[in-house]
Amino acid sequence: MKLRLLKEFIIEKLIFLSGIASILFVILIFTFLLKEGISFFKEIGLKDFIGGKYWYPISEPERFGILPLILGSLLVTLGAIIIAVPLSIACAFYISEVVQGKAKDILKSGIEMLAAIPSVVLGFIGIVTLVPWMKKVLNLPTGLTALSGSIMLGLMAMPTIISISEDAINAVPKAYKEGALALGATRWQAMYRVVIYAALPGIIAASMLGIGRVIGETMAVMMLSGNAAVIPSTLLEPVRTLTATIAAEMGEAVHGGLHYYSLFAIGIILFVITFMINVIADIFLHRNKK
Numbered sequence: 001m002k003l004r005l006l007k008e009f010i011i012e013k014l015i016f017l018s019g020i021a022s023i024l025f026v027i028l029i030f031t032f033l034l035k036e037g038i039s040f041f042k043e044i045g046l047k048d049f050i051g052g053k054y055w056y057p058i059s060e061p062e063r064f065g066i067l068p069l070i071l072g073s074l075l076v077t078l079g080a081i082i083i084a085v086p087l088s089i090a091c092a093f094y095i096s097e098v099v100q101g102k103a104k105d106i107l108k109s110g111i112e113m114l115a116a117i118p119s120v121v122l123g124f125i126g127i128v129t130l131v132p133w134m135k136k137v138l139n140l141p142t143g144l145t146a147l148s149g150s151i152m153l154g155l156m157a158m159p160t161i162i163s164i165s166e167d168a169i170n171a172v173p174k175a176y177k178e179g180a181l182a183l184g185a186t187r188w189q190a191m192y193r194v195v196i197y198a199a200l201p202g203i204i205a206a207s208m209l210g211i212g213r214v215i216g217e218t219m220a221v222m223m224l225s226g227n228a229a230v231i232p233s234t235l236l237e238p239v240r241t242l243t244a245t246i247a248a249e250m251g252e253a254v255h256g257g258l259h260y261y262s263l264f265a266i267g268i269i270l271f272v273i274t275f276m277i278n279v280i281a282d283i284f285l286h287r288n289k290k
Contacts, residue, residue, distance in 0.1 A: 030271060037268045040064075040261035049265060055229040055240075057249070057259040064262050066269070068231045072146065072239030073215055076225060079150025079235050080157055080214045085207050087154075088161035089196075092203075095162070096169040097191055115159035123223035126152045131224065140236060142226065147235040149225035153217055157210035164209060168202020169195060208281035212274050218243040242270045 041049070044064050052065015095107050130151060131143035172195050180190035196203070226238020227248065246263050253260040 036264035040265040073241040080153035083154035084157045092165035120219040123220035144226035161210040164206035168199040172198040212277045
């Protein structure tokens with residue numbers, strides 16, 4: 001009896017320490033970014049940094065406007081979500097409500113395998129197959145566009161959205177569906193008029209987490225989106241994202257220079273955006289549990 005209580009006590013403390021360590025790591029990461037990025041904001045105002053239309057960090061004079069980078073990130077993310085969310089919700093309903101037996105296990109395993117593919121591999125596949133196809137079919141000067149990045153990022157976000165959406169659908173009480181069927185609704189009517197509304201908070205949370213995955217992605221979007229730091233007007237133009245800028249320029253920036261600190265400032269903006277997305281997703285997840 002005492003041994004069992006001791007084991008439970010140790011496990012509880014380990015779980016508690018793991019939670020505290022996770023929070024501490026996040027605080028330390030943000031502190032490090034803030035420590036390095038604050039030097040930049042002493043030279044360049046936050047308004048000029050976020051609202052500036054030109055990103056020329058090594059020109060004379062230097063221009064540190066990340067508005068094209070923010071718009072590029074948002075455009076690619078929006079395109080990816082438009083592609084990924086409807087397909088993911090449909091897949092989640094198919095796996096949860098339609099398919100049965102071994103086919104269900106095979107589909108779930110395939111989704112998990114898709115999530116395990118490294119982003120650089122997907123980016124390479126996109127360059128070899130998707131980019132030439134986009135250029136030929138849409139008659140574009142280059143296939144390295146925001147749309148190419150959106151398609152690949154949507155593919156990368158789908159496993160996350162499908163898994164969490166399926167959990168939300170499975171968490172809907174069976175009585176809801178049985179009640180709808182008892183009132184004369186068909187199977188499909190019960191799914192899209194009852195089950196989807198009951199699972200909606202979880203589905204929204206899944207979509208928000210998918211957005212977090214997309215907006216934080218680096219390699220695939222850097223390889224496929226064209227890396228042009230200009231304000232985009234359509235998905236058929238090359239863009240550059242916040243993450244791609246950090247990855248592409250950190251190795252070239254002079255340590256201790258304004259360009260070097262500006263990349264940490266971008267990291268702060270990106271951290272705040274992803275943090276807000278995860279907070280919103282967490283709010284919807286808790287609402288779903290209630």
